[in-house]
Amino acid sequence: MDEQFEPKLIGILCNWCSYMAADLVGTSRIRYAPNIRIIRVMCSGRIESQLILWAFRSGADGVLIGGCNPGDCHYQEGNYKALRRVTLLKQMLPQFGIEPERLRLDWICASCAEEMRKTVEGFTAQIRNLGPLRLQTPPLLKPIKIEMEVSRHVEA
Amino acid sequence: MDYLYYPGCSSKGNGIAYEESLKAVFDALDVRMDELPDWNCCGATSYMSVDEWKAVALAARNLGLAERQADGKDGVDMIAACSACYLGLIRAQRYITDYPELGKQVTAGLEAVGISFKNRVRIRHPLDVLMNDIGTERIASRVKHKLAGMKVACYYGCQIVRPYATFDDQQSPVMMDRLMAAIGAETVNWPLKTRCCGGSLSGTVPETGLRLSFILLKEAKKRGADVVATACPLCQFNLECNQGEMRRLFGESLDLPVVYFTQLMGLAFGLPSRALGIQRLFIPLPAHLLSRVQEGGRNVRV
Amino acid sequence: MVQQPHQRRIKYQAELDSDFGRQIAAMPGGEKVYSCIQCGACSGICPMSIYMDYSPRRIIAMIRAGMKNDALRSQTVWLCASCYACSVICPRQIKITDLMYALKQRAIQEGAYPKRFPIPVLAREFFQTVQRDGRTSEGRLIARVYLRTNPWRLLKQASLGYRLLRHGRMSMRRESIRSREELQTLLRSVG
Amino acid sequence: MSGFNSSTNGHPPRIGVFICHCGTNIAGKVNVPEVVEFARTLPFVAVAKEYKYMCSDPGQEMIKHDIQQYGLTRLLVAACSPHIHEETFRKVASEASINPFLFQMVNIRELVSWVTEDGHEATEKAKAMIRAAAKRVLFHDELEPKKYPVKPGVVVVGGGIAGIHAALVMADAGERVYLVEREPSIGGHMAMFDKTFPTLDCAACILTPKMTTVRRHPNITVLSYSEVVEVSGFVGNFKVKVKKKPRYVVEEKCVGCYECIEACVFKEPRFPNEFDLGLGKRKPIYVPFPQAVPPVPMIDPETCIQFRTGKCPKGCVNACGDRDGIDFDQKDEIVELEVGGIIVATGFDTFDASRLPYYGYGIYPNVYTGLEVERLLNASGPTGGEVLLRNGQKPQSVGIIHCVGSRDENTNRWCSRVCCMYSLKLAHLMKERTGAEVYNFYIDIRAPGKGYEEFYDRLLQEGVHFIRGKVAEVSDWAMTPDEENRLVIRVEDTLIGMVRRIPVDMVILSVGLEPQRDAQEVTKLFNISCSTGNWFMERHPKLAPVSTMSAGIYLAGACQGPKDIPDTVAQAGAAAAEVLALTHKSVIEVEPNTAFIDERYCSGCQICVGLCPYSAIYYDEEKKVAVLNEPLCLGCGVCAAACPSGAAQQHLFQDEQLYAEIEGALVGVG
Secondary structure, rough: OOOOOOOEEEEEEOOOOHHHHHHHOOOOOOOOOEEEEEEEEEEEEOOOOHHHHHHHOOOOHHHHHHEEEOOOHHHHHHOHHHHHHHHHHHHHHHHOOHHHHHHEEEOOOOOOOHHHHHHHHHHHHHHHHHHOOOOOOOOOOHHHHHHHHHHHHOOO | OOOEEEEEEHHHHOOOOHHHHHHHHHOOHHHEEEEEOOOOOOOHHHHHOOHHHHHHHHHHHHHHHHHHHOOOOOEEEEEOOHHHHHHHHHHHHHHHHHHHHHHHHHHHHHHHHOOOOOOOOOEEHHHEEEEEHHHHHHHHOOOOOOOOEEEEOOOOOOOOOOOOOOOOOOOOOOOOOHHHHHHHOOEEEOOOOOOOOOOOOHHHHHHHHHHHHHHHHHHHHHHHOEEEEEOOOOHHHHHOHHHHHHHHHHHHOOOEEEEEHHHHHHHOOOOHHHOOOOOHOOOOOOOOHHHHHHHHHHHOOO | OOOOOOOOOOOOOOOOOOHHHHHOOOOOOOOOHHHHOOOOOHHHOOOOHHOOOOOHHHHHHHHOOOHHHEEEEEEEHHOOOOOOHHHHOOOOOOOOHHHHHHHHHHHHOOOOOOOOHHHHHHHHHHHHHHHHHOOOOOOHHHHHHHHHHHHHHHHHHHHHHHHHHHHOOOOOOOOOOOHHHHHHHHHHHHH | OOOOHHOOOOOOOEEEEEEEEEOOOOOOOOOHHHHHHHHOOOOOOOEEEEEEEOOOHHHHHHHHHHHHHOOOOEEEEOOOOOOHHHHHHHHHHHOOOOOOOHEEEEEEEHHHHHHOOOOHHHHHHHHHHHHHHHHHHOOOOOOOEEEEOOOOEEEEOOOOOOHHHHHHHHHHOOOOOEEEEEOOOOOOOHHOEEEEEEOOOOHHHHHHHHHHHHHHOEEEEOOOOOOOEEEEEEEEEEEEEEOOOOOEEEEOOOOOOOOHHHOOOOOOOOEEOHHHOOOOOEEEEEOOOOOOOOOEEEEOOOHHHHHOOOOOOOOOOOOOHHHHOOOOOOOOOEEEEEOOEEEOOOOEEOOOOHOHHHHOOOOOEEEEHHHHHHHHHHHOOOOOOOOOOOOOOOEEEEEEEEEOOOOOOOOOOOOOHHHHHHHHOOOHHHHHHHEEEEEEEEOOOOOOOOOHHHHHHHHHHHEEEEEEEEOOOOOOOOHHHOOOOOEEEEEOOOOOOOOOOOEEEEEEEEEEEOOOOOOOHHHHOOOOEEEEHHOOOEEEEEOOEEEEOOOOOOOHHOOOOOOOHHHHHHHHHHHHHHHHHOOOOEEEEEOOEEEEEOOOOOOOOOHHHHHHHOOOOOEEEEOOOOEEOHOOOOOOOOOHHHHOOOOOOEEEOHHHHHHHHHHHHHHHOO
């Protein structure tokens, strides 16, 4: 391999545990691969399948979902809801030509800086090995109107 | 077959009585044990000193051979009676998982000589099998002569519980004590049951190595033990066969019998002493103890 | 180790191998040498430490300081009986016994072990026997080691050997496996 | 529905991008000028600027000035984590008369400059994140923070010195305080101690007056032998359910004469007293210790004859007479409290020394824990303050082993902070009371406090032996005549470099501090999180050490991490002040990240109704749509994710906003 493939990754992290962990990695000055772009939501339960598909469609080679440890959800059990969705979605992904390994759900507690680093590094390496995502049939998504709206504003 | 059996080099020499008594006891309990075909040395401690990777490969060959015997089952249980073999095989398994590069090389090396390897063997110590699979109830029901009145110091040695505590408490193991209780013996409470016997140092630097064994025996005797029960050929050798040398070096005669725990089980089961290798002991079990075993037997209805 | 009255007790930085600690840390067992807090629990629990020239704790300190020659030439590593008491008690989970193995290997590689000290010789004899036959025979092995290091001891041990033979507990037969070549191929392929 | 038209009156949005250097924290890695240049090329960006410290006064002034000058309608600040300065910049926006929610914070410090090795990579990552935010902010809506009235009153959970001190501070300020303690008496661990280091004040002398004040204080209600079982609501408006366990003595009727205890059919105390860690004895009806607050006895049904057999002459009932204070039929009672704030001060547990059999605890009778020795030394303890071994003899020599269950990856990794000092204190007291030779076995002496090092020095002068080394084992294995029938401590004296065996009569294990065994359940109850090791997690280790991530819930004392008494009291005072700052407000503003449901798109499928963890959504039978009861919504967004038609949305995390952010983070990234 002459030039290493550098994947584009989206990390959608919950505000209370995994985003806090990501902050803590920073305050601890722990380095990790720069490929991931982190999006904050209040709870992993907010993350719907379409959001994940949207990320793939928009060019992500991998999507990492971060939630609180089982039993630790700030909103009682949003993380379980995320788990159910991700499990289901992983079964559907091959239909779109997306390897299920490109989607990963991890529980990362607020103080788990090292865990966070390992997760990001591991996921980056894994997707690097998988190579770029080539979408055969881009998944049709609910908010087509939004897609159009976004591009309209941006290109205006 | 219930279990595979990995004898280890010692079983052909010094540890022969351990193998004899182990087989006799398992036979008596109707548990079948088949010897692993064409097994090789586990590597022991010495091999590790020279080349860790080769030591792991050496042990792993046995593991691969064992998997061949799995008969399509998910895994296979292999009994390793010698502590050094028991640890050597488990350590190889751990190293293979803990050091992926090493694991890759070993797996590839094994495959190149036609041995497929999935790291799926469960290495079991006889104590583990006796206590956790067979159970004290079945053992007690096989007892013909309770070892009533015999005070046993259970000596576990190092490598059964360290560094990996796979079936007993690391700090204060109890399996052998419970087993001895199940066959009617009284056990001595002593803090040295996992202290090192000196291992191979008794041969190489006897002045220091033998002192470790001497300390153990002295304390066991002080606490009233009639006999020390061991679970490893090297421990048994160090504690028993070197008592003469200890007397010369430290000026104290101990004359404390040191046996394999399986030999005591066999006696309790009423098995013929030759089948248990009792005649191979340097320090014979005192006649009064043996006779008490027999006497006690008459009073016990099984 | 008894110090001579006027023996020099100073270490110059130039005598040290500053990379030694890192090299050991890269070997299995050495991973956590830099976590050591010098509490001495290893040396307290070690049944052999009272005979060692440097306690295991000091060996770790020496590794980190880069005192390669002193560490590799010490008797400490060869007096380790591999009882793992230190590894279990270490509050930093340093695998001290494995660390000793790592040092033994380095010492053998560099020929730095104490000469005429029987333990490294035993290790080498053992290694060669197993490499060749796949099994060992205790009697033959011990005899060869004593021949190499201290033939007088062999004579002193003769009566013990005789008793073992008489009780059917020692055989001078050469033990070996069937697939010796297979084993040798395997061992050549690893390392 | 959102969309930028809603808040820009049809004019194209004008975004201001402000990028912070944070000294060298960001600028040392990210090429800020390059990022500024890049931001200028983004659609709708009217101005992009950089500054050394954007959160400083000049930085804030610059943003306000530019908002006016460039007529900005959207604001974007790229700096540190939103958890640190989101509020700061929202205020800036507000002051420059932009709705504060038309602002988006970009975290290019914690998520970029501090975690990226390569400067170029960091710069590119910062650009992508700014582009994502610049897209997202287009879809922001004007929002008003939710405002709620703040209820008066505070629940303090845990009646140790932390809870006591916090309760007193707040009560003195006029706040209504409910102090909930699960044991029969308040006082916590401090009530068990004999003296306190380094001043050697008697713990009882300084604690019991405070306990009495708590009992008498008109603003404090003590709920002893009680546990919090449920917490609901949110900052300023908590509902707390407390279960009062039956003590079978009616608190309101009891006058504290203790005649019932005298009259018990058991003439002598014969059951192990929990407060004395089993070293002393009590009757089935008892007070845990003489200074207990409330001074109300309780009956232990496990040992009481009446409970066990139903056939007891009931001396206690007769003794109580007309006061009629004994009630064998008492049941759990649930008390509901409505308060504005909560302080969690649940304290610590000590390490269970029997987990380390090589130290002989539970094997050899003369191996004690430090806490047990506190009871032996305490004048109101089981031996009246005389240190006697279990065989009734005075020890001639004592070994104190430090770091038992601390600084050890096999047990607890942390330094428990108090053990060195309490070991020194015990060493001093043992020497003073018994004249014994005292050996301290330590790894490092940690005495970083006011007067602490001086205390260590005093101990050195007093002739206490200090041996540096972690003890390897305690056993009854004698090798020399003087070791016979004693406990032998084996240790490498690391300063001498030699293994030593020291025979002693008594071993004291300086056990470390651990989170309470039920810490995990407590975090779930209060919706707070744990740091490593299960200590409760503060909002920020430096700047918000007594707050939690749950607004309105504060921490005090050792439940947050090992702490000595001075630190605990200081933290309790701080927590009290924070709560007062909250409850003294009449109105509290809450982040408006609640859900909303657009009736036009709602099909009435009711998926959201079942999913909402707070039952904040109900189904309107008439309109056939789901309706949100906003005050109950805590803003998780589960409904928004589940809604098949996009009718349920979450403010600040609307579909468009997240889609735009994701797209911006990815599209065109090289």
